Amino acid sequence: MFHATGKPPAGLPPALPQPPPWRVFSGSPLQQDPPEDAQSALRRLGTVQEGPQLREEEINAVNAALLLRRPLLITGPPGVGKSTLAYLIARELGLGRVLPWSIVSRTTLRGGLYEYDAIGRAQAIAAWRASGATEGNGTENVPDLGDFVTLGPLGTALLAYERPRVLLVDELDKSDIDLPNDLLHVLENGSYEIPELVRADVSAVSVFTDDPQKRAVIEAGRVECAEFPVVVITSNGEREFPAAFRRRCLPLEMRPPSREQLVSIVVSHLGRRPEGIEELVNDFVRRLDGGGTQSVDQLLNAVQLTTADGFRADGDGRNLLEMLLRDLSKGR
Known part of the structure; x- marks a missing residue:
C-alpha cells in the first residue's frame, strides 16, 4: 500500500484496507x-x-x-x-x-x-441589537x-x-x-x-x-x-x-538517511545532480558516523552554497561550510 516513493497516484488514489x-x-x-x-x-x-x-x-x-x-x-x-x-x-x-x-x-x-x-460573538450580537433588530425582526442578520x-x-x-x-x-x-x-x-x-x-x-x-x-x-x-x-x-x-x-x-x-538516500534527497530538492555532491555527502556521513548531530537541511544548505556562482572552497568559503555543517549537539 505505501512504498515510500512519494509518487502521487496516477489515477484513482489507492484504496485503504478495511479497518479492524x-x-x-x-x-x-x-x-x-x-x-x-x-x-x-x-x-x-x-x-x-x-x-x-x-x-x-x-x-x-x-x-x-x-x-x-x-x-x-x-x-x-x-x-x-x-x-x-x-x-x-x-x-x-x-x-x-x-x-x-x-x-x-x-x-x-x-x-x-x-x-x-466568545468576545467576538458578544460584540457582533451587541452591534446587531444596536442596529434596532430584535429576535422577531430582521433575524436574517442574526450573527x-x-x-x-x-x-x-x-x-x-x-x-x-x-x-x-x-x-x-x-x-x-x-x-x-x-x-x-x-x-x-x-x-x-x-x-x-x-x-x-x-x-x-x-x-x-x-x-x-x-x-x-x-x-x-x-x-x-x-x-x-x-x-x-x-x-x-x-x-x-x-x-x-x-x-x-x-x-x-x-x-x-528513524535513523539518519543512508548515503544513497542523501544523494536522492539532494537531487529531488535541487532538480539536478550538482558536481562535487559526492564529496559533500561523504563528509556529511563521516560527521554522522563520528557521533555528530546533523540535519539533512544542513546538507541541502551546504550543497546550495557550494554550487553558487563565485563560491571558493578555501578561506572564508571553507569557514562558511564548517558553520553550516556544525554539530547541532554542541550549542553554538
Missing part, C-alpha cells in the same frame, strides 16, 4: 474532499525520484499503522525527516493537505480541537454561531471524510506534561463535542476548519470521524510518554 472491527467509526455528515497543497509537499519533499526514500523496516511500520488505524509515534534525532514522513504519506496515497499541529509548552487539547471566539467557531488541526482531522486526513502532531515531547494523557480519549474514540454548539441546541452549524477558507457542517455539536486519520506524532526524545499513551501508538525510530 474495533477501529470502525460512523461519523457524519461526510465533508467535501480536502484541498490539495502541492506547494507544501514540494517544499518538504522536492520532486519525485526513483526508489524508496525510507528503509524497509520504516515502510513496514507505516503500513502497519495504516492497516490498524493507529497513530505512528516517531522518534529520532532532529532533522532526520520525522515530520517529512507525513507529507510523503499524503502525497503518495493522495490524501490531500497535511494538517500540521506544532506543539509548544502552552498547547492544549482544546486548542487542537477548536477555538470559540451565526458557526462564524465564531474554528476547528483546529486535530478537530479538522476528526471530521467525517470519505478518506482519512493526515495529521502531523509535531514535537509532542515539548508539550505540557498533561497533553499526552488528554489526547487518550480523542485518539481512542475518534470523536469529541463542542459544548458551545451542544448548548445552542441547533441541528446543524457550519463552522470554519483548519483548511484555508473552508467550512464544515457539524450536527448536534458532535464530531466523529468516518475514517480514522493518519496520525504522525514526532518526538525528539526529550521525555518519556505515559504507558497508556504509548500502547495506543505504533513506535518507529
Whole structure:
C-alpha cells in the first residue's frame, strides 16, 4: 500500500484496507474532499525520484499503522525527516493537505480541537441589537454561531471524510506534561463535542476548519470521524510518554538517511545532480558516523552554497561550510 516513493497516484488514489472491527467509526455528515497543497509537499519533499526514500523496516511500520488505524509515534534525532514522513504519506496515497499541529509548552487539547471566539460573538450580537433588530425582526442578520467557531488541526482531522486526513502532531515531547494523557480519549474514540454548539441546541452549524477558507457542517455539536486519520506524532526524545499513551501508538525510530538516500534527497530538492555532491555527502556521513548531530537541511544548505556562482572552497568559503555543517549537539 505505501512504498515510500512519494509518487502521487496516477489515477484513482489507492484504496485503504478495511479497518479492524474495533477501529470502525460512523461519523457524519461526510465533508467535501480536502484541498490539495502541492506547494507544501514540494517544499518538504522536492520532486519525485526513483526508489524508496525510507528503509524497509520504516515502510513496514507505516503500513502497519495504516492497516490498524493507529497513530505512528516517531522518534529520532532532529532533522532526520520525522515530520517529512507525513507529507510523503499524503502525497503518495493522495490524501490531500497535511494538517500540521506544532506543539509548544502552552498547547492544549482544546486548542487542537477548536477555538470559540466568545468576545467576538458578544460584540457582533451587541452591534446587531444596536442596529434596532430584535429576535422577531430582521433575524436574517442574526450573527451565526458557526462564524465564531474554528476547528483546529486535530478537530479538522476528526471530521467525517470519505478518506482519512493526515495529521502531523509535531514535537509532542515539548508539550505540557498533561497533553499526552488528554489526547487518550480523542485518539481512542475518534470523536469529541463542542459544548458551545451542544448548548445552542441547533441541528446543524457550519463552522470554519483548519483548511484555508473552508467550512464544515457539524450536527448536534458532535464530531466523529468516518475514517480514522493518519496520525504522525514526532518526538525528539526529550521525555518519556505515559504507558497508556504509548500502547495506543505504533513506535518507529528513524535513523539518519543512508548515503544513497542523501544523494536522492539532494537531487529531488535541487532538480539536478550538482558536481562535487559526492564529496559533500561523504563528509556529511563521516560527521554522522563520528557521533555528530546533523540535519539533512544542513546538507541541502551546504550543497546550495557550494554550487553558487563565485563560491571558493578555501578561506572564508571553507569557514562558511564548517558553520553550516556544525554539530547541532554542541550549542553554538
